[in-house]
Amino acid sequence: xxxxxxxxxxxxxxxxxxxxxxxxxxxxxxHSALGTDSTQxxxxxALKRTQTIAYEIYEICPAFAISNFLEVSFKEVL
Numbered sequence: 001x002x003x004x005x006x007x008x009x010x011x012x013x014x015x016x017x018x019x020x021x022x023x024x025x026x027x028x029x030x031h032s033a034l035g036t037d038s039t040q041x042x043x044x045x046a047l048k049r050t051q052t053i054a055y056e057i058y059e060i061c062p063a064f065a066i067s068n069f070l071e072v073s074f075k076e077v078l
Contacts, residue, residue, distance in 0.1 A: 010064045020057055020064060027053045047071070 009016050030046050030053075038046075054072040058065035066074055 010061050016060060019060055023053050023057050 010020055011017070027050055030049050034043060034046055050069070051072050054065055054069040054074075057069070058074055062074075065072075
């Protein structure tokens with residue numbers, strides 16, 4: 001029940017939504033800078049930065065982070 005309430009907060013709480021949206025925008029900028037000519041090092045750095053953003057979102061709304069960042073393992077946070 002707690003997870004349902006937490007994820008609902010993203011949709012019902014404007015402050016939480018604004019904070020998460022800002023982080024999602026930051027994440028989209030990271031990935032939009034990647035291209036077909038990106039090196040593996042650049043791709044790895046982008047993934048590392050995405051993980052950092054995902055953990056920040058997890059601190060705000062765990063259920064939202066888990067459901068939207070499938071490439072990130074939250075096991076060490078849980």
